Amino acid sequence: MIRLTIPSIEKDDLDAVSEALASGYLVQGPRVAAFEEKLAAKVGVPHAIAVSNCTAALQLSLLALDMRPGDLVLVTAYSWIATANAIELSGAQPVFVDVDPETFNMAPAALAEKLSSLRAVGETSRRVRAILPVHTFGQMADMDAINAIAKDVPVIEDAACALGARWNGRQAGAASTMGCFSFHPRKAITTGEGGAITTRDADLAKRLRALRNHGQDPTAPSPDFIMPGFNMRLTEMQAALGQTQLAKLDRIVTARRRLAALYDAAFAKTAITPPRVPAASEPVYQSYVVLLPKEAPRATIIAKMRERGVETTIGTWHMPLTSFYKARYGHRPGEFPATDDVFARSMTLPLYESMTDAQIAEVAQALIDLVAR
Ligand SMILES: Cc1ncc(COP(=O)(O)O)c(C=O)c1O
Missing domain, CATH: 3.40.640.10 (Type I PLP-dependent aspartate aminotransferase-like (Major domain))
Incomplete structure (x- = not known):
């Protein structure tokens, strides 16, 4: 895995x-x-x-x-x-x-x-x-x-x-x-x-x-x-x-950025949207999170990726629409349209310092194949 x-x-x-x-x-x-x-x-x-x-x-x-x-x-x-x-x-x-x-x-x-x-x-x-x-x-x-x-x-x-x-x-x-x-x-x-x-x-x-x-x-x-x-x-x-750990931070971040760039290249010209990095930004890629096309069945894709030996998950949470905050403050879909969209379409892919280039290629190809179906 x-x-x-x-x-x-x-x-x-x-x-x-x-x-x-x-x-x-x-x-x-x-x-x-x-x-x-x-x-x-x-x-x-x-x-x-x-x-x-x-x-x-x-x-x-x-x-x-x-x-x-x-x-x-x-x-x-x-x-x-x-x-x-x-x-x-x-x-x-x-x-x-x-x-x-x-x-x-x-x-x-x-x-x-x-x-x-x-x-x-x-x-x-x-x-x-x-x-x-x-x-x-x-x-x-x-x-x-x-x-x-x-x-x-x-x-x-x-x-x-x-x-x-x-x-x-x-x-x-x-x-x-x-x-x-x-x-x-x-x-x-x-x-x-x-x-x-x-x-x-x-x-x-x-x-x-x-x-x-x-x-x-x-x-x-x-x-x-x-x-x-x-x-x-x-x-x-x-x-x-x-x-x-702090003494290794720069080394780890350099590796994560390099691996993230490999994912970016693999997803260029596909239906999968890599994360956008504004010119002012130098991210550390704690997570590498892509957006799937609107019609892609994300839960099925996550399950199929697991069958292929790749652990993935959603991005993070739409906090206003979790049960507690929804009930307490009356939030509803449509109130935060961008959050609605990214909450539905985001997907986190594996990323860690010791990942190999071949593993990045394997994950990217598996996702591209599944989305193409
Ligand atoms: C954005 C954000 N805030 C806060 C936390 C909470 O951090 P901790 O698990 O150290 O309490 C996390 C943990 O994942 C997080 O991602």
Whole structure:
């Protein structure tokens, strides 16, 4: 079976984890601090706060902005459900924004329209507290346009899939108020479970460090608790792995880009649409996601690909049309036309560093054959 993904785990990764275990210091110690320092340097910001996963990173970044019931957070409609859940569970309400049908990212024009309709009414204008674009499948959203539209509203990047990606030369996680990363095994580098928040803002960094550790003041010489907080810490074993993985990031991303270009070439002049990469964008291809022609029976194609030994899946989720958000806010098909379309037609193909050119060719040909039928 050609798997959707296989993490790049090598001997130095195994050694780093064993060494951390053998040290007897297992939680939130020197390896976590060193991992945070290296991650911050990589992203190009002064602060990185390691947490237990990206869902925690999103929750803490919203809480650090002091989200309250009734607050509104504008968020892309097409993402893994954790993005919307973090908003809902912070007490705020997600206000979904449609995507660009070719890049799968929040469409700046749709954001501008929704924001201006909220700003037109004093009551809703006051409730707008944050904008949460997602760097879908490892390609950054148009952060220049989004920041310009946001003006003074804080922007949180869901950069779960996008460590190493750039937009106009700016790194994911460095293009807004806060960036949230995931180190789940389906990402380019992994710590098993794991996440982090990056920021330039020292005050937010302090709040985030307190929130992840029971509300404890991270700067006080003796323990004191400055707010209610969670235990959302990273272990030393994960941070040891994070450091060895981070050292491989550029190599892994280079390989993923090369393999993605092979897929692009294979799908040129076919009915399958490869992902569009705007000129400003340097994606990391956390997932390689194509659009099938409208009439193609996607579920059957996914099943037939499996029969041929290739694991594939849908792209990601139409969050407003999942049962909970549909029932709670009355969303309906047609409200987010681009999301409706890409949710129905997108398909994720295998992509990982150790994939061979022959495997890429095999997957591409199998898909081209099945779509042609
Ligand atoms: C866009 C996006 N946001 C958030 C998450 C949540 O990340 P984690 O699994 O680390 O909690 C994911 C995970 O796949 C994701 O793809």
